[in-house]
Amino acid sequence: MTVLALENVTVRxxxxxxxxxxxxxxxxxxxxxxLGPNGAGKTTLLxxxxxxxxxxxxxxxxxxxxxxxxxxxxxxxFPASVQDVVLSGLVRRIGLFRRxxxxxxxxxxxxxxxxxxxxxxxxxxxxxxGGQRQRVLVARxxxxxxxxxxxxEPFTGLDMPSQEVLTxxxxxxxxxxxxxxxxxxxxxxxxxxDRLVLINRSVVAAGAPEELRDREVWMRTFQVGADSHxxxxxxx
Amino acid sequence: MSPLDFLxxxxxxxxxxxxxxxxxxxxxxIMCGVVGCYVVLRGxxxxxxxxxxxxxxxxxxxxxxxxxxxxxxxxxxxxxxxxVAVFSQNRRxxxxxxIGIFFVAAFALGIVIISRAPxxxxxxxxxxxxxxxxxxxxxxxxxxxxxxxxxLAVVLLHKELVAVTLDREMARAxxxxxxxxxxxxxxxxxxxxxxxxQTIGNILVLALLVTPAAAARLLTDRLIVMMLLAPAxxxxxxxxxxxxxxxxxxxxxGTVVLVLTAVFLLAxxxxxxxxxxxxxxxxx
Numbered sequence: 001m002t003v004l005a006l007e008n009v010t011v012r013x014x015x016x017x018x019x020x021x022x023x024x025x026x027x028x029x030x031x032x033x034x035l036g037p038n039g040a041g042k043t044t045l046l047x048x049x050x051x052x053x054x055x056x057x058x059x060x061x062x063x064x065x066x067x068x069x070x071x072x073x074x075x076x077x078f079p080a081s082v083q084d085v086v087l088s089g090l091v092r093r094i095g096l097f098r099r100x101x102x103x104x105x106x107x108x109x110x111x112x113x114x115x116x117x118x119x120x121x122x123x124x125x126x127x128x129x130g131g132q133r134q135r136v137l138v139a140r141x142x143x144x145x146x147x148x149x150x151x152x153e154p155f156t157g158l159d160m161p162s163q164e165v166l167t168x169x170x171x172x173x174x175x176x177x178x179x180x181x182x183x184x185x186x187x188x189x190x191x192x193x194d195r196l197v198l199i200n201r202s203v204v205a206a207g208a209p210e211e212l213r214d215r216e217v218w219m220r221t222f223q224v225g226a227d228s229h230x231x232x233x234x235x236x
Numbered sequence: 237m238s239p240l241d242f243l244x245x246x247x248x249x250x251x252x253x254x255x256x257x258x259x260x261x262x263x264x265x266i267m268c269g270v271v272g273c274y275v276v277l278r279g280x281x282x283x284x285x286x287x288x289x290x291x292x293x294x295x296x297x298x299x300x301x302x303x304x305x306x307x308x309x310x311x312x313x314x315x316x317x318x319x320v321a322v323f324s325q326n327r328r329x330x331x332x333x334x335i336g337i338f339f340v341a342a343f344a345l346g347i348v349i350i351s352r353a354p355x356x357x358x359x360x361x362x363x364x365x366x367x368x369x370x371x372x373x374x375x376x377x378x379x380x381x382x383x384x385x386x387x388l389a390v391v392l393l394h395k396e397l398v399a400v401t402l403d404r405e406m407a408r409a410x411x412x413x414x415x416x417x418x419x420x421x422x423x424x425x426x427x428x429x430x431x432x433x434q435t436i437g438n439i440l441v442l443a444l445l446v447t448p449a450a451a452a453r454l455l456t457d458r459l460i461v462m463m464l465l466a467p468a469x470x471x472x473x474x475x476x477x478x479x480x481x482x483x484x485x486x487x488x489x490g491t492v493v494l495v496l497t498a499v500f501l502l503a504x505x506x507x508x509x510x511x512x513x514x515x516x517x518x519x520x
Contacts, residue, residue, distance in 0.1 A: 078398075
């Protein structure tokens with residue numbers, strides 16, 4: 001079942017062509033990585049799918065989505081606890097002028113359980129490590145029980161153990177819903193994801209990691225030469 | 237003068253302006269303390285300063301026409317806040333530059349307007365530095381009523397304002413009206429500033445907005461506690477400041493601000509978890 005579909009999507013940002021004729025889809029149960037160099041339009045693609053960026057042309061359809069923006073977009077110095085932050089993801093569902101009810105708190109605690117932060121739910125967010133912070137943001141998105149999770153660079157600035165915990169978590173979450181993750185970590189993506197989508201303004205190639213063994217495709221996406229360490233790291 | 241004498245003066249019918257000034261100062265300090273929490277947490281201190289200056293032309297027009305200062309101030313403040321919000325949509329000019337342009341322009345307009353009024357120097361000083369005399373009875377109700385509206389708005393929109401402050405991108409993704417929540421917050425800041433301008437003055441009002449909330453932030457990691465502490469600190473400082481200014485014949489605005497600053501410095505040094513001295517003691 002398709003949970004996210006972009007059809008011939010073109011996006012202009014301030015006159016610049018950020019995405020050109022992008023067609024792709026994500027199905028339930030899939031862990032998809034969105035790969036591309038800086039400025040390739042990865043974040044723009046996620047925002048376009050969410051309806052946050054107007055499309056110049058084309059069509060984006062998405063079933064209920066949970067968005068995990070880049071970690072530095074968040075006010076980590078705000079005096080809030082872990083569960084307050086997760087609850088903030090439910091603000092629309094709770095409704096204007098209304099207070100959270102038991103069902104909302106249950107959803108918050110379930111989400112924290114999923115990311116293994118149940119024990120830290122009263123901890124001030126300023127006291128969390130980078131990996132814990134990322135898991136709080138994932139829990140906030142999960143609280144809405146979305147069909148697809150959109151992750152924007154979830155590994156940036158994290159150490160290896162935190163990355164491993166998160167990768168395992170995303171793998172589990174992908175099995176019951178869908179996960180689309182923009183990332184720079186090509187080797188990890190090739191190793192853990194079911195599908196890779198290579199973009200550089202438009203989709204260069206897409207498929208299972210073992211189908212994307214053509215060096216030409218990677219060289220074109222990342223604008224690198226045949227002797228690049230990038231290709232060696234990928235083993236192609 | 238002992239606190240008891242101060243109490244006697246407060247109840248002396250010949251000094252009727254004094255309890256009125258105290259009531260207005262305390263109520264406006266509470267309002268500023270509540271919205272000040274958002275000003276501090278969102279890093280909006282410059283906007284707070286801008287709004288404080290921007291209400292000036294409205295006050296000046298109201299003064300010249302002998303109209304309601306509150307109405308004039310709120311009108312001017314809201315117009316300037318909206319101008320800033322609209323012009324900031326153009327990404328080529330950053331918001332702080334837009335603010336810098338409009339609030340000085342508004343202030344300049346205020347000076348030009350008030351220079352046409354008789355008794356120019358005296359009224360200008362009163363606006364800039366505050367005064368405890370000449371508060372009409374009507375203003376007590378205006379300030380009290382506005383305070384209730386403001387606190388109600390902050391309580392009712394609490395979770396929306398928190399969501400926008402935490403993460404604008406996520407708030408947009410959730411479908412919250414981010415722009416309108418910003419506008420509401422600017423309007424609330426404007427209301428609090430206008431209420432406080434009479435006693436504390438146009439220039440010093442920023443302290444009432446920022447200092448209690450900043451001190452409260454040092455004392456707690458919980459927003460609810462912070463939003464109760466900040467108005468308490470503001471109101472307490474307004475009371476102590478007014479008492480000190482009355483007993484030693486000091487300017488009210490300046491005294492209140494200095495008391496607030498002292499509270500902030502104490503919190504900075506002695507806060508239970510994050511105080512500088514507290515940490516020093518704990519590590520030795």
